[in-house]
Amino acid sequence: MTAPDRYQWRRDKDGLGVWEHRGKVAVAGVGHSPVDRRWDGVSMDKTLGAYSILACRKAMDEAGVSPEQIEGVICCDSHIAGGSGGSASQWAPRPYFAPPYDSEWGLTLVNAQWLIEEMRLPNVKFAPTGVPTISEMVGMAAQAVGDGLCHTCLVIYPTGNLEGRYRRGGENADDYARGARQWTAPWGNHGGNDFINIFPHGQYCLKYGGKHDDLAPFVVNQHRNGLLTPWGYNATHQVPQLTTEDYVNSRYILNPLRLWDCDRPVNASAAYLFTTTERARDMRQSPVYVLNHSQHNFRKRSTQEDLDEIEDWTDRAAKRMYEGAGLGPKDVDIFNPYDGYAPMAQFFLEGFQWHGVKRGDAFAFYAGDIRVEGPHPFCSSGGNLGNGRTRTAMYTDSIEQLRRTAGARQVRVRAETALAAFTTPSSGGWIMFGKSPG
C-alpha cells in the first residue's frame, strides 16, 4: 500500500508543461448507486457501504472487469459533513449490527480496506488513505495508473447524509470558536463554500453590474439537466422542474444566497474505473482518455477571499489545466465545473473562458441558450444543483458525453473533450477527458 503523503502525485504548480501520461490513462467504467436523501439507519442494503459496493460492481461490469483485475482502490474515507456533521457528529459510539456492519465502517463511512475485504479483491496493491475529495481521487488514480503503481483502479466517492439538518451539530453547536474558527465563527461564518463565494459574488455584481437573481437561468437549467439524468436525485424522486418564479421567490439562506443556490445533501455512492489505455481497448466500453489532471490549493491573504483573489486563482487553475492538456479554451467541448453553491460557477466559466466568456460576461451568457440542445450547453451534467450533492455528476456526464451515451442530455455540439471538477476557487482539482488519446 502506498501512502499519499509519500507519493508525489499532484500536479499543483504553475508551469509543469504537458502531462507526461497524456492519453495513456483511460476511464473504462462508471457506476452509480441509487441516490437517497438519507440512510434510514435500518436498511442494510442502503448503507453507504452497500451503495459503494453496488457502484463498484456496476463500474466493473460496465468495463467487463473481474475482481481479480482490480489492483488499485481509492476511496474517500471521511464523512462529507466533516466535523460539523449534524447528528453524524453524535452518531458513534452506538450499538452496531452483525458483520460487516459491526463498526461505523460500511454504515456512514467507507474506506478502501473495508471495500477490499467485502468485495474480495485479491490483487489490490495500491489503496491509499487520506484522499479526501473526488477531484483529488481522480487525479491520483490517473497519475497512479500512468506511473504504473496499478493498472486498473477503482475510484469510489461515497457521500453520506443522516438524520437531522446538515452540519448543524459538532463544532457548529459549540459556544466556543477554536483554531481557525476564532477568526470567523464569532461573527457568524460557519465555514464552507457558501461563505467562500458569496462575498466575492457580491463584489462581482458591484464591479460588473448585475444582480444576484441573474443566476436564475443557470440554476433553472441545472435542474432541467438534472431531470435528464436517470440516476440523479431529482429524476428518481420526481422533483418538479424548478422555475424562475420558484427561484426568485425562494427564501434566503445567506441573503442574497437563496435556498435554490444550495445543493441537496444525499446518501449515495459512485465509482469510476481507471486503467491504462492499452487495457481499456480490450474492455467493453469505448475508453475515455485522461488528457490531464491538475490541483490547486491557493492561500487567501486575509479572513475572507475577495474577488481579486478568486479571479487570480481561477485564471491560474485554468492556465495549469490548459497547459498540461496541451489545449486551450476553444478546444473544450464539454464544461462541467463545480456548482455546489450556484454563485461560484461564474468564476470558473470566466477563468476558463469557455465559449469565449470573459470576466463580467457570465450573467449575459446565462441569459442566452445554455440548454443541452443549444449552442452553449454549459454544465450539461446538471451538477450538484440538479442531481443532489453527489459531487460526481460532473465526471459522469463528461464521460458519457464523450461516449455519446448521455441520452436526453447528449449535446448537439461537438463532444470530443470535456473538463470536470469538484473544486472551490481556492482548492480542489480539474480533470480533462478526451474522446481520443491524442
Added chain:
Amino acid sequence: MPKLIPVPDSLSKPFWDAVNQRRLALQHCAQCDRLQYPPQQACQVCNSPAGLTWKEVEGRGHIATYIVIEDGRLNRRMPDQPYNLAMVTLDADPRVNFYSNLPGTPPYKAPVGAAVEVTFEEVAPDQLIHEWRVVA
C-alpha cells in the same frame, strides 16, 4: 446577541490580549512591510517568521460588501437571525479584511462603501472581540 467565544492559542494570544485592552494589533513583517491578519507562523509573502512583530494599527476601514445571515448553522447565533455580516477592509492595507456584524446598523441596511471604525464588544467575561461600526 450571544456570539461564539474565541479561544486564543499561542499564536493568537497577543492579538486577543490587545483586543482585550481595546487595541487592534496585527502582525507586521518588517522585511516586506506588510500587515497580516489573521496571524500566521510566518509572513505569507516572504515565508519567514524572522521579521514578524505586532503592530498597533488605526481601526479604520470601509465596507466592501455584506450579506445577511437568515439561516446560518451556528446554534449560538440563531436567535440573532437575521443579522448583517460585512466584509470590512482595513484602510491601512485594504488587502487585510475583517468580518463584522456592524453593530448599530439594522439588517439589510449596511451602506456598502461606507467608512467604519473599530469598536470592541464583550462576548464573555474578560473576552472582547473586535467589531466595526459605521462612522456617522
